Amino acid sequence: MADAVDFANDHAEYFLQLSLRRLARLPDKPSAQFCEDCDEAIPLARQQSVAGCETCIDCQSLRERRR
Numbered sequence: 001m002a003d004a005v006d007f008a009n010d011h012a013e014y015f016l017q018l019s020l021r022r023l024a025r026l027p028d029k030p031s032a033q034f035c036e037d038c039d040e041a042i043p044l045a046r047q048q049s050v051a052g053c054e055t056c057i058d059c060q061s062l063r064e065r066r067r
């Protein structure tokens with residue numbers, strides 16, 4: 001019985017470490033400060049909420065419509 005509990009704890013520990021590592025993972029690239037398409041400044045809130053964003057909200061929606 002004790003073995004089963006240990007196994008479960010190891011398992012929980014494993015997934016905890018996994019999710020912590022995922023949270024700590026840095027974005028692949030920093031967010032752009034200026035839009036790649038129109039050179040408008042990207043609001044800091046957007047830079048921070050969208051990791052690795054390249055465009056302002058307007059251009060992003062244009063890009064998504066083009067897709």
Ligand SMILES: [Zn+2]
Nearest residue numbers: 035038056059
């Ligand atoms: Zn733009």
